[in-house]
Amino acid sequence: MSELFELPRERAEVAPGAVHVPGWLSPAEQRRLVAACRAWATGPVPLRHTRLPGGGVMSVRSVGLGWHWQPYRYSRTADDVNGAGVAEFPEWLGDLGRRAVADAYGDARAGAGYAPDAGLVNFYDGDARMGMHQDREERSSAPVVSFSIGDRCVFRFGNPQGRGRPYTDVELRSGDLFVFGGPSRFAYHGVPKVLPGTGDPATGLAAGRLNVTLRVTGLTA
Ligand SMILES: O=C(O)CCC(=O)C(=O)O
Numbered sequence: 472m473s474e475l476f477e478l479p480r481e482r483a484e485v486a487p488g489a490v491h492v493p494g495w496l497s498p499a500e501q502r503r504l505v506a507a508c509r510a511w512a513t514g515p516v517p518l519r520h521t522r523l524p525g526g527g528v529m530s531v532r533s534v535g536l537g538w539h540w541q542p543y544r545y546s547r548t549a550d551d552v553n554g555a556g557v558a559e560f561p562e563w564l565g566d567l568g569r570r571a572v573a574d575a576y577g578d579a580r581a582g583a584g585y586a587p588d589a590g591l592v593n594f595y596d597g598d599a600r601m602g603m604h605q606d607r608e609e610r611s612s613a614p615v616v617s618f619s620i621g622d623r624c625v626f627r628f629g630n631p632q633g634r635g636r637p638y639t640d641v642e643l644r645s646g647d648l649f650v651f652g653g654p655s656r657f658a659y660h661g662v663p664k665v666l667p668g669t670g671d672p673a674t675g676l677a678a679g680r681l682n683v684t685l686r687v688t689g690l691t692a
């Protein structure tokens with residue numbers, strides 16, 4: 472069906488403290504993020520499939536900013552990849568995060584006080600997905616900010632008690648913002664499906680889905 476007949480996509484509070492803001496990133500901001508991710512993907516730590524303790528590898532390819540994430544801790548160096556120090560978390564990305572929190576919650580003060588120090592860049596090709604998990608390696612309950620670019624996906628957002636129901640399936644499209652904090656900060660969430668071929672190459676991403684999450688680690692040193 473043509474986009475013409477689709478309902479407008481509205482800001483929605485999917486769970487308490489979990490807010491979806493469709494089309495939040497401008498086309499220029501999406502292009503800037505894609506270009507930045509392209510550079511981060513090459514190093515100092517390359518975009519790679521994270522190895523899991525059980526021996527498997529994640530289908531998503533990832534790289535960290537500010538801090539390196541590996542199951543299940545943060546470090547400054549990518550000891551499970553090439554030992555290199557992670558790329559710096561840029562100030563402009565923190566600024567984008569502050570605006571995102573302010574807009575998602577309609578709370579300028581919450582936005583101004585948001586100080587993310589870690590970014591996680593995730594790239595999904597057509598077959599990649601992410602199982603239900605909590606973001607819980609952070610020692611802070613500040614919100615997680617998530618930006619999506621490229622192919623659409625089904626984002627499953629649940630509850631802090633466990634992987635199962637209740638959850639809500641949200642379609643995240645290029646430019647969408649999702650912020651989860653407050654009572655939903657430690658809610659389980661995942662990406663059961665990416666919808667290949669639904670992105671717009673004008674973003675600079677010809678195929679696949681890019682997701683960038685910002686976090687406050689609460690860690691020092
Ligand atoms: O790709 C997404 O939308 C979610 C990514 C995510 O949950 C994570 O990186 O922890």
Ligand SMILES: [Fe+2]
Nearest residue numbers: 604605606660
């Ligand atoms: Fe997550």
